[in-house]
Amino acid sequence: MTHDLVIANARIVTCAGPAVRRGAAMRDLGIIAQGHVAIDAGRIAAVGSGPAPIGVTTIDAGGRVVMPGLIDCHTHACWAGNRFDEWEQRLSGVPYLDILAKGGGIMSTVRSVRTASRDTLVGGILDRVRQASARGTTTLEIKSGYGLTLDAERAMLAAIRDAAAIAADRVRIVPTALLGHAIDPDRADFVDEVIDLTLPAISKAFPGTAIDAFCERNAWSLDAVRRLFEAAARLGHPLRLHADQFNDLGVLPLAGALRLRSVDHLEASTDAGLAALAATWDAGAGCVGVGLPLCGTHMADGRFARLRRLIDLGGACAVGTNCNPGSAPCISMPLALGMAVRHCGLTAQEAIIAGTVNAAHVLGDSDVGRLMPGLKADLILLHHRDERALLHDLDADHVAQVMFSGRLVPTV
Ligand code: NIG
Numbered sequence: 118m119t120h121d122l123v124i125a126n127a128r129i130v131t132c133a134g135p136a137v138r139r140g141a142a143m144r145d146l147g148i149i150a151q152g153h154v155a156i157d158a159g160r161i162a163a164v165g166s167g168p169a170p171i172g173v174t175t176i177d178a179g180g181r182v183v184m185p186g187l188i189d190c191h192t193h194a195c196w197a198g199n200r201f202d203e204w205e206q207r208l209s210g211v212p213y214l215d216i217l218a219k220g221g222g223i224m225s226t227v228r229s230v231r232t233a234s235r236d237t238l239v240g241g242i243l244d245r246v247r248q249a250s251a252r253g254t255t256t257l258e259i260k261s262g263y264g265l266t267l268d269a270e271r272a273m274l275a276a277i278r279d280a281a282a283i284a285a286d287r288v289r290i291v292p293t294a295l296l297g298h299a300i301d302p303d304r305a306d307f308v309d310e311v312i313d314l315t316l317p318a319i320s321k322a323f324p325g326t327a328i329d330a331f332c333e334r335n336a337w338s339l340d341a342v343r344r345l346f347e348a349a350a351r352l353g354h355p356l357r358l359h360a361d362q363f364n365d366l367g368v369l370p371l372a373g374a375l376r377l378r379s380v381d382h383l384e385a386s387t388d389a390g391l392a393a394l395a396a397t398w399d400a401g402a403g404c405v406g407v408g409l410p411l412c413g414t415h416m417a418d419g420r421f422a423r424l425r426r427l428i429d430l431g432g433a434c435a436v437g438t439n440c441n442p443g444s445a446p447c448i449s450m451p452l453a454l455g456m457a458v459r460h461c462g463l464t465a466q467e468a469i470i471a472g473t474v475n476a477a478h479v480l481g482d483s484d485v486g487r488l489m490p491g492l493k494a495d496l497i498l499l500h501h502r503d504e505r506a507l508l509h510d511l512d513a514d515h516v517a518q519v520m521f522s523g524r525l526v527p528t529v
Contacts, residue, residue, distance in 0.1 A: 118170065118171075119170075119171045119172065119173060120155040120157050120163075120170055120171065120172045120173070121156055121157050121158065121172065121173055121174070121523065122155070122156040122172050122173065122174045122175075122176070122494075122523065123153055123154070123155050123156070123170055123171070123172030123174070123175045124153060124154045124175075124176045124178055124183055124498065125153045125169035125176070125177055125178065126151065126153070126169070126177050126178050126179060127151070127152060127153065127154065127178035127180070127181060127182070127498070128148065128149070128150060128151065128152075128178075128180060128181065128183070128502060128503075128504070129148065129152045129153075129154060129164060129182075129183050129184070130146050130147070130148055130182060130183070130184035130185070130469065130488075131146070131147040131148070131149060131164055131487065131488040131489065132146060132147055132184070132185050132469070132470060132473050132474050132486065132487045133147040133164070133487055133488065133489045134147060134474075134487070136474065136477070136478055136483040136486075136487075137403065137405070137433055137474065137478035138433060138470050138474055138475060139395075139398055139403075139428070139431060139432055139433035140428060140429075140431040140432070140433075141428075143428055143433070143434075143466070143470045143471070143475070144464060144466045144467055144470075145470075146466050146469060146470070146504070149164070149165065149166050150166075151166060151180070152164065152165055152166040152167075153165060153166075153169035153170065154183055154488060154494075154496065155169075155170050155172065156172075156494040156520075156523045157523075158523065159493065159494055159522040159523035159524070160491060160492065160493060160494055160523065161488055161489060161490055161491065161492050161493075161494050162490060163490055164488050164489065164490065176498070178498055180502050181498060181499055181500065181501060181502055181517065182498070182501055182502065182504045182507075183488070183496055183497070183498050183499075184469065184473070184488070184496065184497055184499065184504060185255075185473040185474075185485065185486050185487055185488055185495065185496055185497075186253060186254065186255025186256065186473075186485070186495035186496055186497050186519065186520070186521065187252075187253045187254045187255065187454075187472050187473065187476075187497070188254070188255070188256045188257070188450075188472060188473055188476035188477050188480065188485065188486055189249060189254050189257040189258065189437050189438050189440075189448070189450050189472075189476065190257075190258050190379070190407060190435050190437045190476040190477075190479040190480050191258060191260075191381050191407055191437030191438070191439050191479075192245075192257055192258055192259050192260065192437065192438055192439065192440040192441070193259070193260050193262060193263070193295070193439070193440060193441035193442075194241075194242055194245045194246070194249075194257070194259045194440045194441075194448065195230075195238055195241065195242050195259050195260070195261065195263070195273050195276055195277050195280075196226050196229070196230060196238075196241060196263055196442045197226070197229040197230050197232075197237050197238060197241060198225070198226060198228075198229025198230075198233075198442065199442055200222070200225060200226065200442045200443050203216055203221055203222060203225065203443065206221075207416065208417075213363070213416065213444065214333070214334060214335050214363055217299065217335050217336070218335045220302060222443055223262075223263070223298055223299045223331075223336075223443065224299055224301075226263045226441075226443065227263050227264065227265055227269075227299065227301075230263040230269060230273065231264065231266070231269045235272065235275070235276055235279070238272070238273065238276035238280075239276050239279050239283070242259065242276065242277065242280035242284075242290075243280055243283060243284060245440060245448050246280065246284045246287075246288050246290070247284075247287075248448050248449075249288065249438075249440075249448045249449075249450070250284075250287045250519060250521075250526060251516065251519075252448070252449045252450060252451055252452075252515070252516060253450060253451065253497045253515065253519060254288065254448075254450050255287075255288060255485065255495035255496075255497070255519065255521050256288065256289040256290075256291065256476075256477065256480065256482065256485050256495065257288060257289075257290060257291070258290075258291045258292075258293055258437070258479075259277045259280075259290055259292060259293070260292075260293040260294075260298075261273035261274050261277065261292070261293070261294050261295050261296075262294075262296070262298030262299075262331075265298065265299065265301045265307075265311075266301075266304075267314060267315045267318050267319070270294065270296060270315060271318070271319065271322060274292055274294060274319065274322070274323050274326070277290060277292045278292065278323075286521070286524070286526070287519070287526040287527075288521065289482075289485070289495075289521075291480045291482070292323065292326050293326065293328075293329050293357065294319050294323060294326050294327070294328050294329065294354075295328075295329040295331075296315055296316060296319065296328060296329070296330065296345065297311060297328075297329070297330025297331060297332075297336075297337045297341070297345050298329075298330070298331050298336070299336055299337075300335075300336060300337065308337070308341045308344070308345070311345060312344055312345050312348050316328070316345065316348055316349060316352070317352070320349075320352040320354065324353070325353065325354065325355075326354060327354060327355040327356065327357050327378065327481075328345070328346070328349040328354045328355070328356055328357070329356075329357045329358065329359065330342045330345055330346070330358055330359065331359040331362075332358055332359060332360045332366055332368055333359070333360075333362055333363060333364060333366065334363070334364050334366070338366070339366050339367055339368060339371075342358065342368075343371075343375070346358075346375055346377075350375075350376060355378045355481060356375065356376060356378060357377065357378055357379045357380075357381060357479070358372075358379070358380050358381065359381050359382050360380050360381070360382060360383070361380070361382055361383045361384060361385040361386040361390065362382040362412075363384070363385055364385055365385045365386060365390060368380060368390075369386060369389075369390035369391070369394045370389075370390065370393040372393065372394055372397055372402075372404040373393075373396070373397040373402035373404060374402075376402060377404045378404065378405065378479060378481070379404060379405045379406070379407045379435070379479045380394060380404060380405075380406055380407070381406075381407035381409060381437070382407075382408075382409055382412070382422065383406050383407075383408060383422035383423070383424075383427075384412070384413065384420040384422055385420070386406075386422070386423065391406070391426050391427045391430055391432065392430050394406050394427060394430075394432050395427060395430035395431045395432030397432075398431065399431075403433065405433045405434060405435050405475055405478060405479050406422065406424065406427050406432055406433070406434045407434065407435045407436065407437055407479060408421070408422035408424045408434055408435075408436045408437075408457055408461045408471070409436070409437055409438070409445065409453075410422070410453060410456035410457050410459075410460050410461055411438055411440075411445040411447050411449075411452065411453050411456060412439050412444045412445045413456075413460060414445075414456050414460070415444060415445050415446065415447065416444055421456075421460035421461050422434075422461050423461065423462065424436075424457065424461035424462060424463055424467075425461065425462025425463065426462070428463075428467060433475055433478075434463075434467075434471050434475065435471050435472070435475040435476040435478070435479050436454055436457045436461075436463075436468065436471040436472050436476070437453065437476065438452075438453045439453075449512075450472055451507055451508075451513075451515050451516075452511065452512060453472070454469070454471065454472045454507065454508055455468075455507075455508045455509070455511055457471060458508045465504070465505040465507075465508045465509070468508050469504060469508075473487070474486045493522055493523075494520060494522060494523040495521055495522065496520050497516050497518065497519050497520070498516070498517045498518040498519075498520075499515055499516060499517060500513075500514060500515060500516070500517045501515065
């Protein structure tokens, strides 16, 4: 049989196995030291060693690494304006949450987004998506959350949908409705308004989209999150939560009961909280801890999620860029994964699983993140012959070729 495309003579990091990994299973990359990947109609037809099958087109990888396209499961890549002034304030020692409490930070981007045109929002997303793709990302999540009114949240989600359609030849964009990102100081009964008005309308316009919130002092309280999430669960939405970024407000022991798909940040998590998060798997409620180490890197505050501890406790983790205009203005998954190795204690192998298989699980997509027959042919060819270089060499030119749904994508 002749395949559409064959990549031959490659070191293949298949990541084959279950669709989510935890504990020691996060170290198994399913490597084929010298092998091939065959692709038909945008899907993987075969992965193996031995003589390569015939392809209409054949790429000789020359022994370099082929692996699943990277999956960025946490971004805020839809925004307008910039936060350079706030950055300078933070560098001079003003805390992030103090800036937010005074109406800056997230609220400053909210003001920029509310007055931005659709073209500005879509153009910003496309520019960031182009950069992500050049760095090996084939699927990324983009949150709303800088609108906070029904109209502005709807406009953000529409811009994300429009950008997804335009970029559909190179990347898969998964929207998340971050309805609880901040408390709008200008609107009385804001939490009730989000739960009673914004959520049902967004649910109708964007059914099944994950709902997210920021549980933190000066943002959403645990009680407000619980009310929002109970309503969202009744409407059938998956739930994700920003928690333990600066303060532990007691979310992790409730992660299983709230049926959270992921809890993201975890910089302030205690041992007991991480143990509770790990225990969600034995309780059948499996919740993934998402580390966002570009945040600690950009904020230069030395605060990082203790993902090593979470894995050693038998938990599952993923890693995302958290690309946003305030705490992590960067959309490079290789850099995020490299920082997860340096600062969160992951091994190179665990970091790769965190940025492929487990990130796909967080986004509810078991069709990507692994190179296995039948799955989507989203993969990257590295310049390297050893996958550890992806984590070891910082800000290097890692990606020789990106393939999305079986088609080669331009890398610039
Ligand atoms: O995950 N903490 C909440 N949200 C983002 C930051 C967004 C912003 O500062 O604009 C985060 O770090």
